[in-house]
Amino acid sequence: MARLLQAAPKFHPAEWDVANRMQWASTESQKSRSERVTAESQRLLEEIEKTTQKTRSDVNKKIEQRQEEIKFWKQELDNKLEQIVHETEVLLTFKTRLEKSLESCKEPLAIAQKCLLNRQKRIGIDLVHDEVEHELLKEAEVLQGVIALLGRTLEQTSEQIRLNRAAKYNLEMDLKDKFAALMIDDYCASLTNNTPDIRYADNPVKIDGNFVSPEDWRDFSNINVEKADKQRNNSLALRALIDSILSQTANDMRRQCETVNTAFRKRVEEVKDAKHKLETLLAMVLDETASQEKNIAALKKAIADKEGPVKVAQTRLEARNRRPNVELCCDTVQYRLIGEVQEITKNIERLKDALAQAEAVLKGLSRRQLSLEEEIQVKENTLYIDEVLCMQMRESLCIKSF
Numbered sequence: 001m002a003r004l005l006q007a008a009p010k011f012h013p014a015e016w017d018v019a020n021r022m023q024w025a026s027t028e029s030q031k032s033r034s035e036r037v038t039a040e041s042q043r044l045l046e047e048i049e050k051t052t053q054k055t056r057s058d059v060n061k062k063i064e065q066r067q068e069e070i071k072f073w074k075q076e077l078d079n080k081l082e083q084i085v086h087e088t089e090v091l092l093t094f095k096t097r098l099e100k101s102l103e104s105c106k107e108p109l110a111i112a113q114k115c116l117l118n119r120q121k122r123i124g125i126d127l128v129h130d131e132v133e134h135e136l137l138k139e140a141e142v143l144q145g146v147i148a149l150l151g152r153t154l155e156q157t158s159e160q161i162r163l164n165r166a167a168k169y170n171l172e173m174d175l176k177d178k179f180a181a182l183m184i185d186d187y188c189a190s191l192t193n194n195t196p197d198i199r200y201a202d203n204p205v206k207i208d209g210n211f212v213s214p215e216d217w218r219d220f221s222n223i224n225v226e227k228a229d230k231q232r233n234n235s236l237a238l239r240a241l242i243d244s245i246l247s248q249t250a251n252d253m254r255r256q257c258e259t260v261n262t263a264f265r266k267r268v269e270e271v272k273d274a275k276h277k278l279e280t281l282l283a284m285v286l287d288e289t290a291s292q293e294k295n296i297a298a299l300k301k302a303i304a305d306k307e308g309p310v311k312v313a314q315t316r317l318e319a320r321n322r323r324p325n326v327e328l329c330c331d332t333v334q335y336r337l338i339g340e341v342q343e344i345t346k347n348i349e350r351l352k353d354a355l356a357q358a359e360a361v362l363k364g365l366s367r368r369q370l371s372l373e374e375e376i377q378v379k380e381n382t383l384y385i386d387e388v389l390c391m392q393m394r395e396s397l398c399i400k401s402f
Contacts (some may be wrong), residue, residue: 002241063189067182073221074178080228081171087235088164095157096241097402101246102150108253108397109143112136115390122385124378126271132263132386139256146249160238162229168226174224175287246402254399261394268387275379282372289365292358301356303348310344313337 011019116136120127191198212220317337321328 024174038277060189063185067185067189070178070182070185073218074175076225077171077175077178078231080225081168081175084164084168084171084228084232087232088161088168091157091161091164091235091239094239095154095161097246098150098154098157100243101249101402102147102154104400104402105143105147105150105253108399109140109147111397112140112143113391114393116140118385118389122373122378122382126378126382130267132260132267135256135260135263139260142252142256146253149245149249153242155237155244155258163231164235167224167231170224171228174221178221212273250399256401257394257397261391264386264391264394268383268391271379271382271386274342275376275383278372278376278379282369282376283368285365285372289362289369292362292365296355296358296362299351299358303351303355306344306348306351310341310348313340315342317341 064348116133119133119136317334320334320337323329
C-alpha cells in the first residue's frame with residue numbers, strides 16, 4: 001500500500017533532451033516515409049490511369065474491329081441468303097413447269113392407249129400389226145419414258161428445294177446470331193463510366209466450354225456461305241437440266257405424235273384405196289352376176305325351147321312305128337328322124353351341162369360378192385376406227401412446251 005503511494009521517478013534533463021530529439025527524428029522519418037508513399041502512389045495512380053485509358057482504348061478498338069468483322073460476315077450472309085431465296089423461288093417455278101408438263105403427258109398417253117384399244121376392234125385381215133400400231137406402241141413407250149424421266153426430275157427438284165431451304169435456314173440462324181452479337185457489341189461500345197446500368201458481375205472472366213475460337217467462328221459462317229453457294233450452283237445446274245429435259249421431251253413427244261398421225265393418214269389412204277378397189281371388184285362381180293343370170297335364163301329358155309322339136313321328132317318316130325306291114329320300112333326319113341332325136345337330145349344335154357356350169361359360176365360369183373361385201377364392211381369398220389375414233393380423238397392432242 002505504501003509502495004502504491006510512492007512518487008513517480010524523475011528523469012534527468014539530458015534524458016529529456018534525448019527524448020525530444022528522438023520524437024523529432026521519428027516524426028521526420030515518418031514524414032519522409034509518408035511523402036515517399038504519397039509520391040509513389042501518385043505515380044502509380046498516373047500509371048494505372050494511363051494503362052486503364054490505353055486498355056479501354058484498345059478494347060474499344062477491338063470492339064469496333066469486331067463490329068466491322070461481324071458486319072462483314074452479316075453482309076456476306078445477307079447476300080447469300082438473298083441469292084438462295086431468289087434461287088429457291090425460281091426453282092419453285094421450274095418445279096411447277098415440271099408438274100404441268102408431267103400432268104400434260106397423261107392425256108396423250110391415255111389417247112395412245114385408247115387408240116391401241118380401239119384398233120383391237122378391227123376384224124378379219126385388217127387386224128394387222130401395221131405401221132400405225134408400231135408407231136402407237138412406240139408413242140406409248142416414249143410417253144411412259146417421259147413420265148418416268150419427269151417424275152425422277154421432279155423428285156430431284158423437290159430434294160434440291162429442300163437442300164436450298166436447309167441452307168437458307170442455316171444462314172438465317174447464323175444471321176440471327178450475328179444480329180444478336182452485333183447488338184451486344186454495340187451495347188458494349190456505348191458503355192462509359194457514367195452509364196447508369198453498369199455494375200459488378202460475378203466471375204466475369206470465367207471462360208467455359210461454350211466459347212469457340214475466332215477461327216472456328218469464321219469457319220462456321222464460311223461453311224454456311226460455302227454450303228449456300230454449293231446448293232445455289234447445284235440449283236442452277238438443275239435448272240439448266242430441267243430446261244433441257246422439258247425442251248427435249250416436248251420435241252420427242254411432238255415428233256412421235258406427228259409420226260403417228262402421218263402413219264394414220266397413210267394407213268387410212270391405203271384402206272380407202274383397198275376399199276375402193278374392192279368396191280370396183282364388187283361392181284364387176286355384180287355386173288358379171290347379172291350377165292350370168294341372163295345367160296342362165298337364156299340356157300333355160302333354150303332347153304325349154306328344145307322340148308317342142310324333140311316332142312315333134314319323137315311323135316313322128318312313134319307314129320311311123322305304127323306303119324303297117326311292109327310299110328314299116330327303115331327309110332331315110334326314119335334314119336333322119338332317129339338322128340334328129342339323138343341330135344336334139346344331145347344338144348339338150350349339152351345345154352344342161354352349160355346350165356349346171358353357169359349355175360356353179362353364179363354360186364361362185366355369189367360367194368365372191370358376199371366375200372367382197374364382208375371385206376368392204378371390214379374396211380369400213382377399220383376406217384371408222386382409224387379415221388373417226390382415233391384420228392378425230394387425236395386432233396385434240398396439243399403437245400405444249402412448259
